[in-house]
Amino acid sequence: MERTQLLELANKYGSPLYVYDTDKIETQYKRLTGAFNSVDNLKLNYAVKALSNVNILKFLTNLGAGLDTVSIQEVQLSLTTGIDPKNIIYTPNGVSLQEIEEVAKLGVQINIDNLSILESFGQKHPEIPVCVRINPHIMAGGNSKISVGHIDSKFGISIHQVPHIQRVVENTGMNINGIHMHTGSDILDIDTFLRASEILFDVAKQFKNIDFIDFGSGFKVPYKEGDISTDIEQLGLQLSERFNDFCTEYGKEITLMFEPGKFLVSEAGSFLAKVNVVKQTTSTVFAHVDSGFNHLVRPMMYDSYHHITNISNPSGKDRYYSVVGYICETDTFASNRRISEISEEDVLCFHNAGAYCFSMASNYNSRYIPAEVMIVDGKDYLIRKRQTMQDILQNQVVVDFAPKSKTKKEKVTA
Numbered sequence: 001m002e003r004t005q006l007l008e009l010a011n012k013y014g015s016p017l018y019v020y021d022t023d024k025i026e027t028q029y030k031r032l033t034g035a036f037n038s039v040d041n042l043k044l045n046y047a048v049k050a051l052s053n054v055n056i057l058k059f060l061t062n063l064g065a066g067l068d069t070v071s072i073q074e075v076q077l078s079l080t081t082g083i084d085p086k087n088i089i090y091t092p093n094g095v096s097l098q099e100i101e102e103v104a105k106l107g108v109q110i111n112i113d114n115l116s117i118l119e120s121f122g123q124k125h126p127e128i129p130v131c132v133r134i135n136p137h138i139m140a141g142g143n144s145k146i147s148v149g150h151i152d153s154k155f156g157i158s159i160h161q162v163p164h165i166q167r168v169v170e171n172t173g174m175n176i177n178g179i180h181m182h183t184g185s186d187i188l189d190i191d192t193f194l195r196a197s198e199i200l201f202d203v204a205k206q207f208k209n210i211d212f213i214d215f216g217s218g219f220k221v222p223y224k225e226g227d228i229s230t231d232i233e234q235l236g237l238q239l240s241e242r243f244n245d246f247c248t249e250y251g252k253e254i255t256l257m258f259e260p261g262k263f264l265v266s267e268a269g270s271f272l273a274k275v276n277v278v279k280q281t282t283s284t285v286f287a288h289v290d291s292g293f294n295h296l297v298r299p300m301m302y303d304s305y306h307h308i309t310n311i312s313n314p315s316g317k318d319r320y321y322s323v324v325g326y327i328c329e330t331d332t333f334a335s336n337r338r339i340s341e342i343s344e345e346d347v348l349c350f351h352n353a354g355a356y357c358f359s360m361a362s363n364y365n366s367r368y369i370p371a372e373v374m375i376v377d378g379k380d381y382l383i384r385k386r387q388t389m390q391d392i393l394q395n396q397v398v399v400d401f402a403p404k405s406k407t408k409k410e411k412v413t414a
């Protein structure tokens with residue numbers, strides 16, 4: 001997005017502000033579909049949790065995407081876009097049987113990631129086909145918190161327990177129609193995908209009625225200039241060929257699925273925050289912005305890197321800053337970062353703010369959750385208003401409790 005346009009938006013809507021560029025989302029969507037264009041049946045289910053504003057969901061479903069959800073609330077949110085429930089997959093982790101049953105009633109594809117719920121669900125609803133999430137025991141992902149396919153992870157059913165899945169199928173008469181994995185986020189090496197895919201092909205072969213294999217996601221995007229990212233085109237070439245061979249062996253044209261979050265929306269997002277204070281200490285220059293980890297938690301939570309530019313003064317002399325927030329707790333966005341000279345009231349832009357940024361925002365310190373703006377064909381649309389005190393108070397119940405009556409002793413000493 002153009003620096004001047006971002007600056008205008010910060011002036012128009014105030015700060016802090018999230019801005020999403022739908023051109024970038026579309027480019028990424030087309031890049032991924034293009035990479036797999038030799039596969040007849042390809043389905044990309046956008047991971048709603050990355051950025052769940054309904055306008056973004058609608059934009060992606062209009063492009064042809066399905067939606068990947070992890071909670072009944074995400075399913076309900078997705079349905080408000082008018083999407084056919086068949087184009088939603090629900091991949092929860094550790095939720096109750098009751099929630100899964102409620103989602104199944106909505107006509108959404110269910111994906112189950114543990115044996116006990118699989119068995120209970122199969123006993124009660126053998127007529128509803130389900131997908132199973134397999135844990136391929138592969139260490140993949142940018143850091144330990146986002147590596148979810150290894151042997152100690154809480155996600156998925158171990159590949160060593162496939163015979164148990166088969167026993168459940170035999171005992172209940174249920175049908176497994178899909179095989180799924182998701183091994184982590186920020187996976188750079190395409191060999192990791194290809195290795196895990198072989199494991200899934202092997203599992204899929206053991207089931208007779210598979211309609212799709214869902215390879216999850218985890219594609220790494222660049223976070224700064226010169227940064228490396230997953231080679232999607234190469235992955236597309238290699239995995240498509242292998243997938244097409246699998247379909248021939250299996251004797252059926254099944255669907256290849258992915259559920260990308262970051263790849264589609266990370267680079268499309270910019271987070272704009274204004275500098276309240278520039279504080280020089282004996283060792284550091286702090287730039288305090290009008291935000292904190294309440295609005296963008298990734299640096300504090302995962303040590304994630306967000307490139308930061310001073311859009312008010314792009315051609316100033318570079319200086320070293322620690323960019324911090326206004327939360328009464330350590331909330332460091334960047335330490336000793338070279339940024340064009342910052343003055344109070346300058347607007348800083350945090351890049352790659354589309355995925356897992358707004359969707360993880362909170363009201364910590366009773367601060368308002370920021371507004372969101374979406375750019376479509378160069379035009380800006382407010383897609384979420386900034387909160388007000390009414391939002392903070394909305395579900396709080398003010399009770400009229402009587403003050404504790406004083407004991408005799410307290411009355412005497414008072």
Ligand SMILES: Cc1ncc(COP(=O)(O)O)c(C=O)c1O
Nearest residue numbers: 047182185217218259260261262
């Ligand atoms: C099951 C599942 N699918 C898809 C995704 C999206 O991953 P990414 O944002 O790396 O594309 C996630 C993210 O954690 C996930 O847990």
